[in-house]
Amino acid sequence: MDGFEISRMVSSSAGQLYDYVSFKQYVTDPPLGMSETQVSGVDVGDGYAVLYLAARLSDASGLILRVDSDQIDEDAAGFTRYDEISKTIVIRPGEEVLGRISDGARVSVLTDMKFLISAVREFYERYGDMIRIPDVPSVDAIPVFPTGAEANVQQVAASHGVLKSSMSYVWGAPGTGKTQFVLSSCIRGCLAAGERVAIFAPTNNSVEQVLRGVLRALPEGECPDGIVRLGIPTRDFLREYPSMCEDRQAQRRLDDCLRSLDNLEEVLFERACDSVRDDLAALLHIEAGFWDRDDLVGSHPELAGPLDSVLSVCRMRSDLSLMLEADDIPLSSRLSDVSDGLYHRQRPAASISEYDDWSDGDIAEKIAEIGEEADAFRSRTTGNRISAATIVAGTPHQFISRFRPKGSAEDGRMELDVDRIFLDEAGYCGLIPALTLFSCGVPVSMLGDHMQLPPVSQLDREEVLKGTAEGRSLGLSFLWDLSALHSEAVLTEPFESLRDGFLNGDGPVFSITCRHDLTSTHRFGRNLGSVLDSYVYHNGVAGSGEGNLGMYYIDAKCDRRQNRENKGEAMAIRSLIDGERMDPVDICILTPYSMQCLEIKRCIPKRYHDCVMTVHGSQGREWDTVILSVADNGTISRDVPFRFTSSETDIGMKVINTAVSRAKRRLILVCDRDFWIARDGELLCGLLRESERYGA
Numbered sequence: 001m002d003g004f005e006i007s008r009m010v011s012s013s014a015g016q017l018y019d020y021v022s023f024k025q026y027v028t029d030p031p032l033g034m035s036e037t038q039v040s041g042v043d044v045g046d047g048y049a050v051l052y053l054a055a056r057l058s059d060a061s062g063l064i065l066r067v068d069s070d071q072i073d074e075d076a077a078g079f080t081r082y083d084e085i086s087k088t089i090v091i092r093p094g095e096e097v098l099g100r101i102s103d104g105a106r107v108s109v110l111t112d113m114k115f116l117i118s119a120v121r122e123f124y125e126r127y128g129d130m131i132r133i134p135d136v137p138s139v140d141a142i143p144v145f146p147t148g149a150e151a152n153v154q155q156v157a158a159s160h161g162v163l164k165s166s167m168s169y170v171w172g173a174p175g176t177g178k179t180q181f182v183l184s185s186c187i188r189g190c191l192a193a194g195e196r197v198a199i200f201a202p203t204n205n206s207v208e209q210v211l212r213g214v215l216r217a218l219p220e221g222e223c224p225d226g227i228v229r230l231g232i233p234t235r236d237f238l239r240e241y242p243s244m245c246e247d248r249q250a251q252r253r254l255d256d257c258l259r260s261l262d263n264l265e266e267v268l269f270e271r272a273c274d275s276v277r278d279d280l281a282a283l284l285h286i287e288a289g290f291w292d293r294d295d296l297v298g299s300h301p302e303l304a305g306p307l308d309s310v311l312s313v314c315r316m317r318s319d320l321s322l323m324l325e326a327d328d329i330p331l332s333s334r335l336s337d338v339s340d341g342l343y344h345r346q347r348p349a350a351s352i353s354e355y356d357d358w359s360d361g362d363i364a365e366k367i368a369e370i371g372e373e374a375d376a377f378r379s380r381t382t383g384n385r386i387s388a389a390t391i392v393a394g395t396p397h398q399f400i401s402r403f404r405p406k407g408s409a410e411d412g413r414m415e416l417d418v419d420r421i422f423l424d425e426a427g428y429c430g431l432i433p434a435l436t437l438f439s440c441g442v443p444v445s446m447l448g449d450h451m452q453l454p455p456v457s458q459l460d461r462e463e464v465l466k467g468t469a470e471g472r473s474l475g476l477s478f479l480w481d482l483s484a485l486h487s488e489a490v491l492t493e494p495f496e497s498l499r500d501g502f503l504n505g506d507g508p509v510f511s512i513t514c515r516h517d518l519t520s521t522h523r524f525g526r527n528l529g530s531v532l533d534s535y536v537y538h539n540g541v542a543g544s545g546e547g548n549l550g551m552y553y554i555d556a557k558c559d560r561r562q563n564r565e566n567k568g569e570a571m572a573i574r575s576l577i578d579g580e581r582m583d584p585v586d587i588c589i590l591t592p593y594s595m596q597c598l599e600i601k602r603c604i605p606k607r608y609h610d611c612v613m614t615v616h617g618s619q620g621r622e623w624d625t626v627i628l629s630v631a632d633n634g635t636i637s638r639d640v641p642f643r644f645t646s647s648e649t650d651i652g653m654k655v656i657n658t659a660v661s662r663a664k665r666r667l668i669l670v671c672d673r674d675f676w677i678a679r680d681g682e683l684l685c686g687l688l689r690e691s692e693r694y695g696a
Helices: 003-027 095-102 113-130 153-164 178-192 204-217 235-240 248-275 277-283 293-299 301-314 318-324 331-343 360-378 382-388 396-402 431-439 461-470 477-481 484-492 495-504 526-537 567-580 594-603 606-611 650-660 673-677 683-689
Strands: 034-044 049-053 064-067 070-072 079-083 088-091 107-112 167-172 197-200 227-229 391-394 420-423 444-448 514-518 550-555 587-591 612-614 623-629 663-671
Touching (some): 003 113, 003 431, 003 477, 034 095, 079 235, 113 396, 113 431, 153 167, 153 178, 153 514, 167 178, 167 484, 178 197, 178 204, 178 420, 178 444, 178 514, 197 204, 197 396, 204 227, 204 391, 227 382, 248 277, 248 301, 248 360, 248 382, 277 301, 301 318, 301 331, 318 331, 420 431, 431 444, 431 477, 431 484, 444 484, 461 477, 461 495, 477 495, 484 495, 526 650, 526 683, 567 594, 567 623, 567 663, 587 594, 587 606, 594 612, 606 612, 623 650, 650 683, 663 673, 663 683, 673 683
Parallel strands (some): 167 444, 197 391, 197 420, 227 391, 420 444, 550 663, 587 612, 587 623, 623 663
Antiparallel strands (some): 034 049, 034 107, 064 070
């Protein structure tokens, strides 16, 4: 498909999705596509407020501040940083909003899928026709490999292949060196060749993860023009790399300075208008027919001073200056028009009593002072920093909502003027936001693991499949269910082929995309690597070194279950925590289901509550010890599919693979062992066979 077809298709799908989500938000609890986190406490300071959240945010991108019934977008709210540990957000929203918060307004933080859908639709309608297969690299960049680290053959080949290709995909399980070796080597090569690059990742957390990996490989001083990290940083990232993070307050302060300058200049102008009132009155009494200054002064030399005074004031406003100097109109007519322009209009600045005691010199001095302050803030605004930066990093949604493509016409947005684009965690990034990156015409390189979790979709999959097959109201919604790795299919195949591939469950197409596989991982022991290659990867993935990951199981029975919660497993986790007294920083308790998250939190001490999350919430992160509560077993009051746990389903295999891949030192499976060990061919069965009984 060409850009015009893609633009029309995505715009239509966005409209379908918006209508669907809008309807569902009125009939579902919680509302579909909306997440609201209450603010339990507020500390208001000088120009800022600290919001204490009732729960931890799953992601800090695309946030909206709600104050009573008003919704304030991310930029206007001035989200500055997010701290996962204390569950706080710092905002700098301006005096009016701060005043309302101080006065006890009800405050919450929310994300609304409708806002994201609207932003996407607007982008495609503006720039969608620019989406195309990227150009071949114009610069022959060569990867710069890290010193002191011995690269394997696959990593070297992938690094060279990426820099020579217009489209590329580096596939590897966690720990294979996608970020810290291939991506970092490619970026160092780009910088050495004088190129500017953009790094994108699907979530705020993944942006910081990929930046940390790149920064570890960049020697000090190798990126002299700096890195700009877009969006809301976590507290730790802001503390570690303050110069990389956006200073949203700078733009707001600059805007305040510019408004103050306008106001003060308006006061001076109004004073100047009043000072020439008598001079203009004298000029208005001249006879008609004088056409220019020389004629007037020649006949009335006493009017030279008044005329110069009026001219001086008119030159403070270009429209008045042009009006007075238009020599094809009689001077008397021009002076009459100037009089109307000076005095027959609203003049609010002339009645500001606060400046009554200020002399013109006082105001001029204040203008100079504020002008210096504005210049200082101007250098710190995001737009100016991006213009000078060598590396820009953020999420695709930040590109969609704030930028225009490279080479597009000026329209008030910042241009993303980079030479290459890298997209990390591409398998977890949605197709629709990722496709926008192809509007810049520069090479796009994707890195990820399509056997890990796919993009999060708010839509019911059965409804999507039915709507797609029947071509009904959700006939285009499947586009929002695909990952960035399907970009080539959109760019090269007809719509019907893309739709049929989705219905058939086909994987991504890599014909013109240069694909490289990395199979040696330091993250898996030999035991876990062998299991995952047998059940998931089938391409020779192996844990490097001679050691094994600590793999254990706890056999937890639960005889009665109504839904997805499993009290037996929750109690087993409580016993495990009580026995080991583990540091919450070192562990993560994962489960495929949100209901089981709640059940576990009911059973364990509160200090461990933030350790509990769904598998989707763990994407891109890692812990020393991962405890996986499977939840599903053979006892439930109704017949339900094991969609997120059985590897007979594509999503089930990816959920379990993602969960166990988060462990750096120990993996502890909490489940009904007898039930799962009997399900031959299941990934969980294979994992249990390689695991020892915990505490044996």
